[in-house]
Amino acid sequence: MDKELVKAVEGAESVAIFPHISADGDAIGSSLALALALKKTGKKVIVYMEENIPDTFKFLPGIELAGFISEDQEVMDLNIALDTGDTGRLGTRADHFFKAPVTINIDHHITNTEFAQYNHVEALSASTGELVFLLLNEMKYEIDTDMAKCLYTAIATDTGGFKYGNTTAETHRAAAELLSTGIDVAELSQKIFDNTTFIKLKLTQKAIELLELYENDSLSVIAITQDILQSTGARDEDCEGLVNIGRSIIGVEVSVLIKEKSSNEIRVNLRSKTYVDVSEIAALFGGGGHKRAAGCTIKGSISDAKEQLISIIKDKLNRR
Numbered sequence: 001m002d003k004e005l006v007k008a009v010e011g012a013e014s015v016a017i018f019p020h021i022s023a024d025g026d027a028i029g030s031s032l033a034l035a036l037a038l039k040k041t042g043k044k045v046i047v048y049m050e051e052n053i054p055d056t057f058k059f060l061p062g063i064e065l066a067g068f069i070s071e072d073q074e075v076m077d078l079n080i081a082l083d084t085g086d087t088g089r090l091g092t093r094a095d096h097f098f099k100a101p102v103t104i105n106i107d108h109h110i111t112n113t114e115f116a117q118y119n120h121v122e123a124l125s126a127s128t129g130e131l132v133f134l135l136l137n138e139m140k141y142e143i144d145t146d147m148a149k150c151l152y153t154a155i156a157t158d159t160g161g162f163k164y165g166n167t168t169a170e171t172h173r174a175a176a177e178l179l180s181t182g183i184d185v186a187e188l189s190q191k192i193f194d195n196t197t198f199i200k201l202k203l204t205q206k207a208i209e210l211l212e213l214y215e216n217d218s219l220s221v222i223a224i225t226q227d228i229l230q231s232t233g234a235r236d237e238d239c240e241g242l243v244n245i246g247r248s249i250i251g252v253e254v255s256v257l258i259k260e261k262s263s264n265e266i267r268v269n270l271r272s273k274t275y276v277d278v279s280e281i282a283a284l285f286g287g288g289g290h291k292r293a294a295g296c297t298i299k300g301s302i303s304d305a306k307e308q309l310i311s312i313i314k315d316k317l318n319r320r
């Protein structure tokens, strides 16, 4: 890791950490772990969220360090964006991010735009949690059980429980180090992966009903409208993971989840299994991500978004 970046972290007396919008386990886990570690060395630390932390991750240590930016928010010595591929992923906090005299961007998205003063982007790393783990090691900060729980959550969620192709020997080495702090892996895994609500199950049922297959069953599409969310009582965050249903089907190469945020704003999650680079598809709409997992936002109606996506993906599937 860049020595200047490490020095900038060590030298700051006050630090704000920015996970990406619609924060996932990696964004939240890596942010809380870094916040806890910096706090322990006597720094003033806050994690600025765009939205509330999803219920699944509310058990994590350090949650008390997370909050929202107020109108007359003081500016910290250093702002760090974690797991954030571009400034769009900072949402409404982007202006505030650039107010600090020093900015850092630590991320593993291949599409990262290196928007900060110091950028540490490792596209081959499975999670930002792994990068924060390495940073803490480099600064010789001792990782306690609270930090370990957060980092393990970050790594386990971004690798789908060490199942995805991004999982490396390094990933397992980091996880092994974290386990050696004494964290209860069974309890953690249960909280992260086997902890659903009945409402989310109802939404899942609906999603399976709505699932459509195209291109000789190699493309799976699920479109969730606001009406569906309302009729099931589900919230936006309950859609997390639905895209994996499509990908789990034998023969499916690309799985898409299309979610209506409003009548004119559509959020898209893309997954692929072996050869389609979905980060390229997301980039066509100003989004980004990884080869096997990416996302973007499309302006327009849900039916238009669906039509556009299907035609682009068909093309990618046929170009093999």
Ligand SMILES: [Mn+2]
Binding pocket: 026, 027, 083, 108, 126, 127, 128, 158
């Ligand atoms: Mn990540």
